[in-house]
Amino acid sequence: MSVYRWLDERLDLDRLNKKFMRKAFPVHHSFFLGEIALFSFIVLVLTGIFLTLNFEPSSRLVEYRGEKLPAAYASVLYIDSLPFGKVIRSAHHWAANIMVASVFLHLLRILLTGAYKRPREINWILGLLLLGLTVVLAFIGYALPFDAYAVTATQIGYGIAKSIPYLGDWLAQLMFGGEFPSLRSLPRLYALHVLWLPLLLAALIGLHLLIMIKQKHTQPRYAEEVAPGKVLGVPMVPMQATMMGILFLLYLGSLFLLAGALIAHPVEVYGPPGTSTPVLKPEWYFLWLYGLLQMIPSSWQIPLPGGAAITSEFIGGVLIPGLLGLVALLLPFLDTRRTKMRYLELPSQHPMRTSVTVGLLFFFFVATFAGWKEEFGMTNAQLWAMLVFIPLGAWLATYVLIRQIWGKEG
């Protein structure tokens, strides 16, 4: 008896095959963005397993090559000395960058094509949670090598967590094990980074994909012309699986080429944490937040009852991003124009939504630019004027341009 028949008798594989393996996947390049995010997560877990085997999550001082160093920092030097150690650590770093970028671009494609609308509101909300978790996971990853960069960057995040009125101390306790840096910080951050957050992310990604399979993809525009009302696409097995396999191999090849050519975050360049704070900029995806923090003077304080206060850190690090997140969460319930979304909407046919998205992107660009406030010699007043008027200008110009060229109302 063949292995397939043996398993089929017990698990009814034929039924499973008919139900899932014949699922139609639309062929459209923009649908690969979610898959790239998925590949990145898989690679992060695999490369992360190698790192955990050799990493020591502790800031206690140990003797390494004749020097007294924090154990975590020394263990990263040790990982770098292993065969392929540097490349695997570098691949882990770049995969995290690619994951953040692909999740964000995937979100943009969902936003610009209206795929967040009924009945896909749950997947939109799950997606926002996935984006938030991905960014928090990446942020914690930076703390682990415990070099001067890690400690300085994590202190900014620690300050933001602590700034939340009434909840700050509790959140700092939960995420950092209390004060940062302290002996309890690294074990706590490590447990979150290698266990709790990846588990949560894996469960939410699974749910996200199950819902996507159940609801079926929105259909690309060509499907409406070729076979209106029908779900067009290639079956999961063998065609979609083969395409995904090829894409995964291309992904792996490019990632390791990048990881080998540009070794990421060489800890010895920053050195172990010392008494002086190094001048540094956070990763590109945190620069807009860093820029906002630079633009808000510490004099912006509103006292609250019980000795708490709304501080500049809270406004830049929690309030503004939180408001953006809230509007994003509510979007499918605010934009209820065409119900039961089946076909992807063209950005050109929705000038208002497209132009607001462009305006928001410019908001992020200007906030990111504010991260170089000192280098460009900009004042806060200039930056605030830019942050208000450039996105507004971009929104208006895009709206007028789309209406001029395509002439449709959104």
Ligand code: HEM
């Ligand atoms: C870890 C992060 C994520 C992973 C691994 C992931 C994965 C995927 C995959 C593989 C698909 C099917 C292919 C595609 O439509 O691109 C998909 C669809 C979808 N995703 Fe995500 N996603 C993530 C984050 C997000 C985010 C941040 C959002 C939006 C806030 C989102 C909203 C959606 C929606 C609404 C669909 C259905 C799209 C349609 O039917 O056209 N996802 N996701």
